[in-house]
Amino acid sequence: MSQKVRAVIARRKNEPVTVETVVVPDPGPGEAVVKVQACGVCHTDLHYRQGGISDDFPFMLGHEAAGVVESVGEGVTEVEPGDFVVLNWRAVCGQCRACRRGRPWYCFATHNAAQRMTLEDGTELTAALGIGAFADKTLVHAGQCTKVDPAASAAVAGLLGCGVMAGLGAALNTGNVQRGDSVAVIGCGGVGGAAVMGANLAGASRVIAVDIDDRKLATARKLGATHTVDSRESDPVEAVRELTGGFGADVVIDAVGVPETYRQAFYARDLAGTVVLVGVPTPEMRLELPLLDVFGRGGALKSSWYGDCLPSRDFPMLIDLYLQGRLDLDAFVSETIELDGVEESFDRMQAGDVLRSVVVL
Template sequence: MAQQVRGVIARGRGEPVTVETIVVPEPGPGEAVVKVQACGVCHTDLHYREGGINDEFPFLLGHEAAGVVESVGEGVSGLEPGDFVVLNWRAVCGDCRACRRGRPWYCFSTHNAAQPMTLTDGTPLSPALGIGAFAEKTLVHSGQCTKVDPEARAAAVGLLGCGVMAGIGAAINTGGVGRGDSVAVIGCGGVGDGAVAGARLAGAAKIIAVDTDARKLEWARGFGATHTIDARAVDDVVTAIQELTDGNGADVVIDAVGRPETWKQAFYARDLAGTVVLVGVPTPDMRIEMPLIDFFSRGGALKSSWYGDCLPTRDFPMLVDLYRQGRLDLDAFVTEEIALDEVEAAFGKMHHGDVLRSVVVF
């Protein structure tokens, strides 16, 4: 039976979001209805509201979520009502060329729920990243539900659903940070601090956090940064990173901002044969012009990180276990807990850099 619940809707480009009644259908084959317990306010949700993803309004926002499975549809196995899950937006298909080659974290045909959630007048909603979790309940594909330790705090582990996982994975999965490496992270919001935490987990010897905000640099220290650089206070970020790495540059440099100027800093701030990881999301209009010889002569690897190249079934339970053991402080990412009708205000705080994450708690 379909249910009516409250959800956060973006009706038009740049318009303030509203809390409205939405209709969540009974799960069909391969689907699940999840009672959401907590959902983080991610910059991607703001991108949706601003029309920066696509124009398929109205959107049901929210995607960094954890909750409890309420019901499942026909053919669902390995998932049942009562399971505590973190939602993910890359439910692998198992069939595409990436999956068949044993690289499911690159899956090119990920699953979402087949049925739409709607407004009460029948207008279909576009759920953010196929999830739509700024709602008391949401309909997802069962593969978007990853079971984790039910004793974990929903407000903390739900953040693995996007930004924190993207950052941790950018360091560990994409960047391949190893013991004794030097790492620089440019941009220390939620994703950047995730990368700092990931580098620390991987055993990096030197972790350099770069930002223009003293508060964010202090947060980065809490997640494991050994050195910080205030980009406003130095003549050149590249030189500052080199000075902290014996003049060589870092083994891995992670751009968690996603702008041409920060990517160039990352490129030139790495050691010879070092690795650049782009995890910050650029806009379609951004361009880079550089000497091609610099790409050849410096060697190494230039990588983009999709969702931290994570495999939710592998990575979420492992990271939740590390959290439960006290080795990964996911609670520190939660700046504030808010109600559903405070999402619009949370966008403002995020835009001004006042929070790492506001988290809606139901």
């Protein structure tokens, strides 16, 4: 039997979000209903509200979530009612060419629930990243549920569902930071801060945080940065080179995603170094680089989509590290709010006042 729950809805482009009643159907084959316990407020949710991802309004927002499986549909074996799970938007198919090559973190056909949640009048909703977790309960594909140790706080565990995983994975997976490497991170908000933490966790000898906000640079220090660069006051390329013996960093992570910061990342890396783009550009952005420099500097230019994570592999491991006291995920939770506080949290996020606001239900 379907259920009626509260959820945060973006009805039209750039209009404030509202808390409305949503109808959640019983799970069908391969689906699960999850009782949401906490959900982080991510910049992607704001992009949905601004119409920057698609115009398939109305949207049911929220995707950085953790909760408990309430019910499952036919054929579901990976989770069962009562399991504590982190929701993910990379439910791998197991059948596409990436999965068949043994690279499921690149899956080209990830799963979402087949059924749609609706408003009370029957209007179908588009769930953000196939999740829609600013809600008491949500319907997802069972593969979007990753079981983790229930000893972890839901407010912390849910952050692995998007931004924190994107940053950690940019360093650990895409950048493949090795012990003793030098790493520079440009842009130290939630994703960049997590990249700093990931580089530190990997054993980087030097982690250089670059930003224009003193507050973010101070936070980056707490997350493991050994050096900081205020790019309002100095050229970040020259500063990174100076801090790395004149050579540039082994890995440079662009967590902003605009042409200017990408060029900085490109020239701030050592010869044969790696650039990782994890900040999300907008469709109109264009980049121009001398092709001879691309050729002559060698190395690798990579994009990191969701930190190249495999949720079934990475989420339980990272939660274990958190419970062991080796990964301070609590540092990302700036505040906890209620469902009706999401719109105001967008303002604080844009002002740089928080790393993450987390809705606790």
